[in-house]
Amino acid sequence: MMQTGIDVLAFLRQPGLEELASCFQARSYPKKSTIFSPNHPEDLIFIVASGRARLFLAYEDKEFALAILERGDVYSTHTRAQVSALEDTTLLCARTSQVRRHMLTLPEFTATMVRVLGEVLKHSISIIDDLAFRDVQTRLVRFLRFVATQSGEAQPGGGTLVRLGLTIEQLASLLGATRQTLSTMLNALEREGRVELRGRGVIFIPNLDALDR
Incomplete structure (x- = not known):
């Protein structure tokens, strides 16, 4: 439930961004399935198109949830976090290298992604703040x-x-x-x-x- 307030899905539907949008391919996952683990071989950026996914850290028999990802939320696979489907979920996935290439040629896309990443960082700091002081x-x-x-x-x-x-x-x-x-x-x-x-x-x-x- 990061709720960045930035509709990346609507942004990708804008005229002139067809090539960028084509980089994101839909992948569907059933409820309770593992979507990504820390050892996932692909370096991807993904957007939740429908459903909800749980982002969490796991060590032995312990788990700590970081966020609930909902429609429009953006995240990546190159972290220690794991992702599982809370319900039937569809993601739009693109290779990080492809997204990076488009960021070099589309200033408006770069600005949008910077805003998204800023909101994700803000959410992460809020989690740390709550755990440390409340x-x-x-x-x-x-x-x-x-x-x-x-x-x-x-x-x-x-x-x-x-x-x-x-x-x-x-x-x-x-x-x-x-x-x-x-x-x-x-x-x-x-x-x-x-x-x-x-x-x-x-x-x-x-x-x-x-x-x-």
């Missing part, structure tokens, strides 16, 4: 507010409905917490009337300001 409950509240403002559904009677589409385990991994700790926090917020848990991955927030307080 407790679990604060991280949870900040995350819920972020998702609510980005993709929440305003309800007729007031409040915001958030459809995370994540299990407790996945959300805990994303926030750097254990499943038990996160469940305790969510139940406490519900007892205080700041959220209502409405089924798997669905949370109703009566008042965003009250959530912060």
Whole structure:
């Protein structure tokens, strides 16, 4: 859920960018499948065309989620991170060397990619900042507010409905917490009337300001 606010897919559909767009080929992956691992042989840049993917680090039996990649999000394979499909997902993939070549000849594309990479870096710094300086409950509240403002559904009677589409385990991994700790926090917020848990991955927030307080 990086939500860079930059629609790279729409950018690639602009007239005059047909050659660049042709570099990106669609690849589809079923739900729960591994998309890329650290040992992936290809050096690729990819864009999420549909579905959602989980970006995470893994060591032995431990995992730490870095982000949920959604439609329009951009990432690459040349990192230690792994990528798996949270649901049926289609990516547009291009070799990094091809993209780099077009960046040299298309200033507008270079500017767009710099903005995208800047937003990705901003997201990464936010993760580090939260883990280093904020407790679990604060991280949870900040995350819920972020998702609510980005993709929440305003309800007729007031409040915001958030459809995370994540299990407790996945959300805990994303926030750097254990499943038990996160469940305790969510139940406490519900007892205080700041959220209502409405089924798997669905949370109703009566008042965003009250959530912060």
